Amino acid sequence: MTLASNWTRLARFVGRNGAIRLGQPVDPKVDVGLAVAAGEPVEVFVVEGDIYTGMVTAERDVIQQLLxxxxxxxxxxxxxxxxxFKKHAEEAKMPFPxxxxxxxxxxxxxxGPGELVVSRAAQDDQLDFETELALVIGRDARDVSEADAMDYVLGATCANDVSVRKHQLANSQWCFGKGFDGSCPLGPVLVRASALDPDALEFRGELSGETVQASNTNDMIFSCARAVAHLSQGTTLERGSVILMGTPSGIGWAREPRRIIRDGEEMRxxxxxxxTLVNTFKYE
Structure with missing residues (x-):
């Protein structure tokens, strides 16, 4: 029995029998990340097929672990x-690009959500957080216009651009210090792009209960559509590609004193x- 041909909010998870599945929360109001982090059962309608074409069915499962x-x-x-983000560029004392x-x-x-093991190479008083919106591309995009760009976006989710600052800033290219294993937790819920306005979302990041970043995506210099259109010029954004839209002001490295992620701390x-994306950082 098919309940709907399309999904709105989708989680990837380990179900009752240990299988990795896709599902839409039965209660659309539940914050899946907070509920699972608190040990509360979250019931979902199973998605048959894949994340791009799947159909929500009457079969139900319960999330054991979020992915x-x-x-x-x-x-x-x-x-x-x-x-x-305008205020982040200002705190970095850099001109708007x-x-x-x-x-x-x-x-x-x-x-995914949950525990993140931090490499020893990232532990030297340098592990930083960046609260970000992530877009997932739903079909191959190349040379798309700004007007059509969001038609190629499958959905949006929460992300943390975890940054190893000393490695990042030791080189003119940021990729190494930003690319450690596990440095891009995403989730837990992917929301269909047509179900929200990604350029007008309130958001915040909390480290061990302290609000360290709070902003609105309307402070972005380049909109989501502009970013997708620009990045697709002469380059194929393949289905499944992820785009992180940047971080607002309040990063730990810009604070006085600096605020890094310590062993055992929780980031929301x-x-x-x-x-809500919930991660606990565990130093090796």
Whole structure:
């Protein structure tokens, strides 16, 4: 029995029998990330098929463990915008860019909610957080216009652009210090792009209960559509590609004194109409 031909909010998870599945929360009001982090059962309607074409069915399951909305196998590359929030550019004392500034993370950086193991190479008083909105491309996009760009976006979710600052700033290219394994946790819920306005979302990041970042995506220098259109020029954004839209002011490295992520600390990233990504950082 089919309940709907389309989904609105989708989680990738480990179900009752240990299988990895896709599902839409039965209660659309539940914040899946907070509920699972608190040990509360979250019931979902199962999605048959894949994340791109699946149908929500009457079969139900219960989330045992949350995963990133897309797997490493589905994602070929993570493209990230730097200096895309006005107040962040101001705190960095850098001029607003004339076009989107991009760096990349490898797909091995993808992680889901839950515990994140931090490499010893990232522990030298340098592990920083960046609260960000992530877009997932739903079909191959090349040379698309700004007017059509969002038609190629499958959905949006929460992200943390975890940054190893000393490695990042030791080189003119940011990719190494931004690309450690597990440095791009996503999730837990992917919201269909047509179900929200990604350029007008309230959001915040909390580290061990302290609000460290709070803003609205209307402070972005380049909109989501502009970013997708620009990044597709002469380049194929393959289905499953991820785009991180940049971070607002309040990063730990810009604070006095600096505020880094310590062993055992919990980071919560909340976006309006999306939900909360919860990660606990565990030093090796």
């Amino acid at each position: 990133s909305p897309i797997s490493r196998d589905e994602c070929n590359l993570i493209r990230c915008l730097g200096l895309n 004339n076009e989107p500034v991009m760096f990349v993370k490898p797909r091995t950086a993808l992680a 990233i909340w976006f309006e109409d999306v939900g």
